[in-house]
Amino acid sequence: MAKIVIDDRTPELPDDEMGKYRDFSRIQSRFQQVSHGIRKKRLNKIRNRYWFLAVLVILLMLVFMLT
Amino acid sequence: MPEHMDEIKLIEAAKKNPQAFEALYYLYHDRIFRFVWSKVRHMETSADITSDVFMKALVNLTSYSHQGFPFSAWLFRLATNETNIYFRKSGKEKHVAIHPEMKGEWDTYLETAESRQRLAEVLENLPPDDFKLIEWRFFDGFAFKEIAEMESSTEAAVKMKVYRILDVLKTQLIRRG
Numbered sequence: 001m002a003k004i005v006i007d008d009r010t011p012e013l014p015d016d017e018m019g020k021y022r023d024f025s026r027i028q029s030r031f032q033q034v035s036h037g038i039r040k041k042r043l044n045k046i047r048n049r050y051w052f053l054a055v056l057v058i059l060l061m062l063v064f065m066l067t
Numbered sequence: 068m069p070e071h072m073d074e075i076k077l078i079e080a081a082k083k084n085p086q087a088f089e090a091l092y093y094l095y096h097d098r099i100f101r102f103v104w105s106k107v108r109h110m111e112t113s114a115d116i117t118s119d120v121f122m123k124a125l126v127n128l129t130s131y132s133h134q135g136f137p138f139s140a141w142l143f144r145l146a147t148n149e150t151n152i153y154f155r156k157s158g159k160e161k162h163v164a165i166h167p168e169m170k171g172e173w174d175t176y177l178e179t180a181e182s183r184q185r186l187a188e189v190l191e192n193l194p195p196d197d198f199k200l201i202e203w204r205f206f207d208g209f210a211f212k213e214i215a216e217m218e219s220s221t222e223a224a225v226k227m228k229v230y231r232i233l234d235v236l237k238t239q240l241i242r243r244g
Contacts, residue, residue, distance in 0.1 A: 002154035002161040004187040010164045012102050021114035022096050025091045027121050031085055034126055034198060
């Protein structure tokens with residue numbers, strides 16, 4: 001756990017300063033990046049699964065042909 | 068219409084369309100920012116952590132289900148986790164102050180620099196989950212009801228836990244003289 005320092009009181013937060021950071025577009029653009037990444041990952045997962053199944057089918061066909 | 072019904076509607080709308088999350092963002096931004104700032108005490112860092120909180124809320128919104136607790140309870144829980152991650156990664160000191168309404172109970176432990184230091188050391192040694200409850204109650208000044216909402220628990224269970232932790236704290240402080 002972090003080192004704790006106990007102060008007498010919490011200093012005041014300047015309200016006008018806080019307003020500068022109130023910006024939903026920042027969240028929105030980050031969300032778009034993340035959701036794009038998630039979609040890409042999901043697509044790769046499906047693609048990998050199809051490749052795996054294709055290789056499995058070819059292998060099974062080879063086994064049947066050889067026996 | 069009750070306030071929480073509006074909130075549920077906003078949450079459901081945001082699940083379908085992330086743009087609708089904007090209303091929830093502006094509704095809770097200042098409270099979450101203030102909460103984070105009271106721990107971090109740095110504007111840019113507080114802005115980053117607050118942004119991470121809302122980002123995580125938006126990404127995980129589809130798995131959020133309303134269980135009768137206010138949405139803010141979930142956001143405060145996320146904010147607590149994010150600030151803890153920040154302190155763990157940065158290795159910075161965590162400055163806390165007893166909430167003005169709670170001061171009476173702690174006066175004897177806050178009289179001198181040494182007694183404050185002793186209290187800080189005892190708090191540092193608490194299990195993280197126990198410290199979280201003490202922090203919410205005595206440093207952030209949350210009511211037991213609000214803590215119960217954040218913990219998805221009952222008020223009575225939270226009260227019992229907090230008093231048990233206080234007993235442990237007091238025993239350790241007495242032992243340290």
